[in-house]
Amino acid sequence: MKEGVLQRIIIICQQRSDSETQFAKMIGANQKTINQQLRGERSLSFDTILKTLSAFEDISSEWLLRGEGDMIKPQHEQIVEPQPALISTAGDTPEASILYHIYNDTINRMKELVEENTKLKMQVTELSEGSEELAKTLKSFHDSNKELADENQQLRIEVMIKDSQLKEKEKSVLDYKELLKKAI
Structure with a gap:
């Protein structure tokens, strides 16, 4: 055949x-x-x-x-008769017509998938760039937060020292007041 x-x-x-x-x-x-x-x-x-x-x-x-x-x-x-499909049916059999419709539907779906794939690639690229920027921002916040924690620790130490010095001065003042009371 x-x-x-x-x-x-x-x-x-x-x-x-x-x-x-x-x-x-x-x-x-x-x-x-x-x-x-x-x-x-x-x-x-x-x-x-x-x-x-x-x-x-x-x-x-x-x-x-x-x-x-x-x-x-x-x-x-x-x-x-003109066919609205991408290619016209050839042959007089219903099988040929069905095959052409399946073919045309497949081609159309492939075009849609290519367009969708292109859009998704662009979104992934944008998200990648956005995530890099976000990572930089987070690192900057982390670094700033660490600096603030270190500075906060230093301030606590200074406050403790000043508090200790203040208590010593208060004690000295109280002792001096006691001496003055005894002297008067």
């Missing part, structure tokens, strides 16, 4: 283009890949089949895939 599809793709290539290179450009595929597939060096991919059907809308998918009917669709089947 694959060889039959390949032979029909080769027929389309020969009838609709001047070369394999031009055919690859017409269907929007990688030239090297198409060359390898058409020469049988590489298996024919589903993607190449779909791109061929999308590029040549007048080609019958029944003919291409099954070898049944005429190569060219009847005129009334060639009218294609």
Whole structure:
């Protein structure tokens, strides 16, 4: 079956283009890949089949895939309704339509995830920069707090010394008062 599809793709290539290179450009595929597939060096991919059907809308998918009917669709089947999806469905089977919808939904979801990932990376960068700034601020507060604790300790020692000196002076004053009372 694959060889039959390949032979029909080769027929389309020969009838609709001047070369394999031009055919690859017409269907929007990688030239090297198409060359390898058409020469049988590489298996024919589903993607190449779909791109061929999308590029040549007048080609019958029944003919291409099954070898049944005429190569060219009847005129009334060639009218294609525009699809709101990223790519239009190729083929007349519900399976192909479902596959395209799944594909388009996946592409859209991937785009959303890439955008979300980009936003999250920016937020992480901002948070990193913010956390570095916060760490600097906290270190500064810690250093200031340590200095204040040291200064507070020094002041307590000074207060204790002054308090002790004051008590000694008060005692001296009381002793002096006692002496004065006895002297008077």
